[in-house]
Amino acid sequence: MKPVRSLARIMLSGIFVVSGANTLKNPGRVLPVAKPLTDRAAPMIQSLHPRIPTDTETLIRANAATQLVGGLMLASGRFARPAALVLAGTLVPTTLAGHPFWSSDDPVQRNHNQIHFLKNLGLFGGLLLAAADTGGKPGLRWRAGHRISHSRRSVQRAVRTARRETKIAVRSAATGRRLPG
Structure with a gap:
């Protein structure tokens, strides 16, 4: 085209x-x-x-x-x-x-x-x-919305990972074991 x-x-x-x-x-x-x-x-x-x-x-x-x-x-x-x-x-x-x-x-x-x-x-x-005409490429509005959505998912993943690591740390502290690392 x-x-x-x-x-x-x-x-x-x-x-x-x-x-x-x-x-x-x-x-x-x-x-x-x-x-x-x-x-x-x-x-x-x-x-x-x-x-x-x-x-x-x-x-x-x-x-x-x-x-x-x-x-x-x-x-x-x-x-x-x-x-x-x-x-x-x-x-x-x-x-x-x-x-x-x-x-x-x-x-x-x-x-x-x-x-x-x-x-x-x-x-x-x-x-x-x-x-x-965007030349077949996504327009600025779509790209901005896509970037915001992508950032939101990244933050949600980081929160889930932090929660998971916190739970592991709490369990390890309760049992008296040392964390790896």
């Missing part, structure tokens, strides 16, 4: 690597579309930390760089699950700013944006699956 997972991750990440690289090279092409969204998000970003730059071009470049790096990580399989979650997060503003079909009056433009919106929604679903 590993080759299928690897191929699927590479195919899923391709759009993020290419669009991230293109947008980093030329952020001006998406500037007019992204400006309304970044203007609304700027006060919220400033409230997090006043030194974070909130100009539209910087935010576009940050999103593009995140998509490029996240796409490469997903494709390579290195930190693929966190990368998929980060990519899913970058897809939200990209989709809202780039494909607002609900605000278009032109039926052709509305249809075009709706198709791309739904495509991005499908990518979002694929990224969520990639984020949940």
Whole structure:
């Protein structure tokens, strides 16, 4: 199953690597579309930390760089699950700013944006699956539960052994015999 997972991750990440690289090279092409969204998000970003730059071009470049790096990580399989979650997060503003079909009056433009919106929604679903995929290995929750269960059994064995040795020591002391060892 590993080759299928690897191929699927590479195919899923391709759009993020290419669009991230293109947008980093030329952020001006998406500037007019992204400006309304970044203007609304700027006060919220400033409230997090006043030194974070909130100009539209910087935010576009940050999103593009995140998509490029996240796409490469997903494709390579290195930190693929966190990368998929980060990519899913970058897809939200990209989709809202780039494909607002609900605000278009032109039926052709509305249809075009709706198709791309739904495509991005499908990518979002694929990224969520990639984020949940453990590669056939047990997930962190199972491993933690298994480790706790294993530790509990080890403690129970140690308690039983201590009780048994205590009983032997008490019997030996009662009969006056010396313990071996």
